[in-house]
Amino acid sequence: MSFRGFTRRRLLGAAGAGTALIGAGAAGGYLAASSESEAPGPAEAVVPFRGVRQAGIVTPAQDRLHFVALDVTATGPIVRAAVVALLKRWTTAAERMTAGAEAAPGGAVNRNPAAPPTDTGEALGLPAASLTLTFGIGGTLLDKLGIPRPPGLADLPPFQRDQIDPALSGGDLCIQACADDPQVAVHAVRNLVRMGFGTTAVRWSQLGFGRTSSTSTTQQTHRNLFGFKDGTNNLKAEDAAGLDEHVWVPASEGPAWLAGGTYLVARRIRMHVETWDRTSLTEQESLTGRLKGSGAPIGATDEFTPVDLAAPGPDGTPAIAEDAHIRLASASNLGGVKILRRGYNFVDGSDGAGHLNAGLFFVAFMRDPQRQFVPMQSALARRDRLMEYIEHTGSAVFACPPGLADGAYWGQSLLEG
Amino acid sequence: MSFRGFTRRRLLGAAGAGTALIGAGAAGGYLAASSESEAPGPAEAVVPFRGVRQAGIVTPAQDRLHFVALDVTATGPIVRAAVVALLKRWTTAAERMTAGAEAAPGGAVNRNPAAPPTDTGEALGLPAASLTLTFGIGGTLLDKLGIPRPPGLADLPPFQRDQIDPALSGGDLCIQACADDPQVAVHAVRNLVRMGFGTTAVRWSQLGFGRTSSTSTTQQTHRNLFGFKDGTNNLKAEDAAGLDEHVWVPASEGPAWLAGGTYLVARRIRMHVETWDRTSLTEQESLTGRLKGSGAPIGATDEFTPVDLAAPGPDGTPAIAEDAHIRLASASNLGGVKILRRGYNFVDGSDGAGHLNAGLFFVAFMRDPQRQFVPMQSALARRDRLMEYIEHTGSAVFACPPGLADGAYWGQSLLEG
Numbered sequence: 001m002s003f004r005g006f007t008r009r010r011l012l013g014a015a016g017a018g019t020a021l022i023g024a025g026a027a028g029g030y031l032a033a034s035s036e037s038e039a040p041g042p043a044e045a046v047v048p049f050r051g052v053r054q055a056g057i058v059t060p061a062q063d064r065l066h067f068v069a070l071d072v073t074a075t076g077p078i079v080r081a082a083v084v085a086l087l088k089r090w091t092t093a094a095e096r097m098t099a100g101a102e103a104a105p106g107g108a109v110n111r112n113p114a115a116p117p118t119d120t121g122e123a124l125g126l127p128a129a130s131l132t133l134t135f136g137i138g139g140t141l142l143d144k145l146g147i148p149r150p151p152g153l154a155d156l157p158p159f160q161r162d163q164i165d166p167a168l169s170g171g172d173l174c175i176q177a178c179a180d181d182p183q184v185a186v187h188a189v190r191n192l193v194r195m196g197f198g199t200t201a202v203r204w205s206q207l208g209f210g211r212t213s214s215t216s217t218t219q220q221t222h223r224n225l226f227g228f229k230d231g232t233n234n235l236k237a238e239d240a241a242g243l244d245e246h247v248w249v250p251a252s253e254g255p256a257w258l259a260g261g262t263y264l265v266a267r268r269i270r271m272h273v274e275t276w277d278r279t280s281l282t283e284q285e286s287l288t289g290r291l292k293g294s295g296a297p298i299g300a301t302d303e304f305t306p307v308d309l310a311a312p313g314p315d316g317t318p319a320i321a322e323d324a325h326i327r328l329a330s331a332s333n334l335g336g337v338k339i340l341r342r343g344y345n346f347v348d349g350s351d352g353a354g355h356l357n358a359g360l361f362f363v364a365f366m367r368d369p370q371r372q373f374v375p376m377q378s379a380l381a382r383r384d385r386l387m388e389y390i391e392h393t394g395s396a397v398f399a400c401p402p403g404l405a406d407g408a409y410w411g412q413s414l415l416e417g
Numbered sequence: 418m419s420f421r422g423f424t425r426r427r428l429l430g431a432a433g434a435g436t437a438l439i440g441a442g443a444a445g446g447y448l449a450a451s452s453e454s455e456a457p458g459p460a461e462a463v464v465p466f467r468g469v470r471q472a473g474i475v476t477p478a479q480d481r482l483h484f485v486a487l488d489v490t491a492t493g494p495i496v497r498a499a500v501v502a503l504l505k506r507w508t509t510a511a512e513r514m515t516a517g518a519e520a521a522p523g524g525a526v527n528r529n530p531a532a533p534p535t536d537t538g539e540a541l542g543l544p545a546a547s548l549t550l551t552f553g554i555g556g557t558l559l560d561k562l563g564i565p566r567p568p569g570l571a572d573l574p575p576f577q578r579d580q581i582d583p584a585l586s587g588g589d590l591c592i593q594a595c596a597d598d599p600q601v602a603v604h605a606v607r608n609l610v611r612m613g614f615g616t617t618a619v620r621w622s623q624l625g626f627g628r629t630s631s632t633s634t635t636q637q638t639h640r641n642l643f644g645f646k647d648g649t650n651n652l653k654a655e656d657a658a659g660l661d662e663h664v665w666v667p668a669s670e671g672p673a674w675l676a677g678g679t680y681l682v683a684r685r686i687r688m689h690v691e692t693w694d695r696t697s698l699t700e701q702e703s704l705t706g707r708l709k710g711s712g713a714p715i716g717a718t719d720e721f722t723p724v725d726l727a728a729p730g731p732d733g734t735p736a737i738a739e740d741a742h743i744r745l746a747s748a749s750n751l752g753g754v755k756i757l758r759r760g761y762n763f764v765d766g767s768d769g770a771g772h773l774n775a776g777l778f779f780v781a782f783m784r785d786p787q788r789q790f791v792p793m794q795s796a797l798a799r800r801d802r803l804m805e806y807i808e809h810t811g812s813a814v815f816a817c818p819p820g821l822a823d824g825a826y827w828g829q830s831l832l833e834g
Binding site: 110222352356 | 481483485488490526527528529530531532533534536537538539540541543584585598599600603606607610611614618619620621622623624626627637639640641642643644646690691693694695696697699700701708711741762764765766767768771772773774775797
């Protein structure tokens with residue numbers, strides 16, 4: 001059975017159809033949507049919820065993000081049971097919403113006069129818009145449940161120049177909602193948050209737009225708020241060997257509940273765009289290591305020309321400076337380390353000092369944050385001159401279990417393992 | 418000459434083409450784009466910048482908003498000259514960007530190594546996406562310039578239950594950027610902000626999505642974050658007589674510089690969606706006066722059935738409650754008052770208390786805020802039971818001069834009148 005074309009728009013006209021969805025999980029590989037992406041028009045596209053991996057990791061990056069971190073507020077001996085019950089309800093609702101249905105049967109126009117609607121309604125009539133919901137577990141939740149943290153969930157060390165705000169960091173659980181319509185992503189997060197009352201509360205939440213890292217060779221590279229193409233050399237969905245090496249946690253390495261899963265590192269990076277905008281083009285390109293127009297490495301003309309870190313410039317020194325961002329972040333500078341980025345631009349109003357509160361919400365998936373993100377960010381924080389223009393203001397790490405088989409629920413491998 | 422199809426994507430491939438834009442203003446009526454909206458695909462659509470009215474008022478509401486309020490930071494005898502110079506530069510840049518071009522010739526890949534780029538670059542390769550830039554003048558700017566305020570720019574009175582944050586209110590100038598791509602709207606605001614350094618600074622800024630009020634009969638009604646269709650009975654672009662009566666300032670009424678213009682009232686309305694979501698459907702519909710599914714008035718079945726405030730319900734009392742939102746806000750309850758709404762949903766992260774910081778950014782255009790918004794909001798603040806679920810946290814009023822003839826700049830009628 002395919003979920004394609006099954007939308008809230010039709011639901012509204014055909015009451016009862018919603019029940020046909022429940023338990024109809026399955027659906028093929030997690031990349032099915034991308035291989036057919038030309039066909040049904042993006043608004044109607046549905047990304048399968050179940051599969052070997054969670055959707056929303058290598059799914060071709062949708063254009064809008066709503067990311068939420070939650071804390072478990074339930075306490076005492078009932079915590080585990082409360083969390084399990086919530087994760088079961090969340091899974092059912094998430095599967096429905098990614099298929100374009102309402103959060104629960106009955107939905108926004110439930111006729112039980114004594115009961116609140118089981119869906120909040122703001123996505124009524126909207127198609128699935130390629131919604132994916134990706135679930136992660138924070139180290140603090142394991143602490144609360146008395147389960148040992150895998151090494152990958154160790155707290156990140158402080159990095160030079162960090163300006164981390166605890167109110168924008170951490171969390172017991174996270175849900176990443178990506179879609180091509182922000183109202184669809186917001187609706188999904190809001191309904192899951194609503195279902196968590198009494199068990200969870202929102203810790204922080206971030207909206208994003210204009211995905212900056214393509215995750216598929218079928219996608220063009222978008223630009224960050226420094227005006228540069230961002231993510232040209234990102235790992236891609238089509239590179240199965242690269243994903244196995246850098247993204248998926250092998251059974252030999254992680255706890256059993258995380259085998260085939262991955263870690264998510266989120267960093268809220270405020271960009272001082274006003275300062276950047278007063279910098280010359282040459283300086284911007286020198287700091288970055290790429291040309292602003294084409295995205296090509298300095299010295300080349302095509303965005304996808306492999307980066308040659310040794311190539312000399314006109315004056316004989318390397319064309320790509322010793323402290324250029326793409327050199328410091330390159331696999332060759334980091335002993336082969338790569339990560340799968342999936343970031344979004346943001347503008348969160350203004351900062352009260354006459355500037356836009358803008359930046360990049362960095363999301364990356366990797367096999368081991370301690371061996372990948374930590375050395376990468378250490379190198380950048382120490383030497384990257386781009387750091388003069390940015391500030392890391394939020395930070396979090398979550399473990400994302402593998403995808404769900406039919407009937408399984410989010411976190412089941414952890415909680416029943 | 419038409420700007421249609423002239424995009425940054427082509428600019429990037431054909432350097433120098435940008436210069437052809439300058440001074441090529443003109444373009445027909447401000448509604449041209451809407452009457453052809455089926456043709457060129459929304460991403461490439463261009464809304465003419467010049468015309469009888471400013472674009473972005475009755476233009477069919479685009480899906481994304483970036484609104485910014487700025488204060489003039491320049492002081493002393495040079496203020497007026499500094500403001501005039503900035504408004505001239507802004508006008509040139511705004512006209513270029515609404516046509517899908519970069520903010521200035523040279524742009525993001527300007528090759529002058531000593532100079533910062535004249536465009537920040539994050540919209541390179543993106544089409545115009547129906548971008549409109551609408552300009553407004555706050556009463557505080559008139560105070561600074563020693564120009565008397567028209568009555569419509571009098572400060573709004575405090576309303577019951579107001580929780581207005583001065584940091585999210587007021588402003589000497591405003592720019593409303595609407596587009597179908599948030600990156601295009603953000604790029605435009607950011608470049609105008611950048612050009613204002615030394616003369617203006619950001620006071621507050623608001624992003625929005627999922628337009629809640631359609632402004633044209635060609636559009637479907639979208640839903641707010643209470644899950645209800647919002648703006649069914651809004652004034653529409655096609656109702657010329659209604660706009661003349663309720664939106665455009667007649668020459669007989671306003672100062673000469675505002676004749677044919679309008680006033681913009683902005684209110685940031687935080688919605689306590691968590692409380693709302695615990696309310697029964699019947700209660701939600703009773704508070705609103707409409708059905709959640711169809712948007713029809715209670716007692717009717719079609720969204721566009723005219724609201725009959727006298728129709729009795731099953732128990733003989735009016736089907737639409739005495740304190741229902743649509744009754745209190747109706748023209749018949751307010752002596753014929755109507756406004757043109759153009760609001761957007763927002764989620765600004767979380768509130769630190771476990772909830773999403775979500776709501777409606779209310780934007781409305783009208784002939785006289787004192788005779789339209791003030792009585793309407795007074796009635797709602799006093800009696801609307803929806804007020805239990807919302808909180809007005811920001812407030813501003815701006816005067817929006819009429820559209821620009823060829824060669825004219827934003828605010829010219831005020832500053833050279």
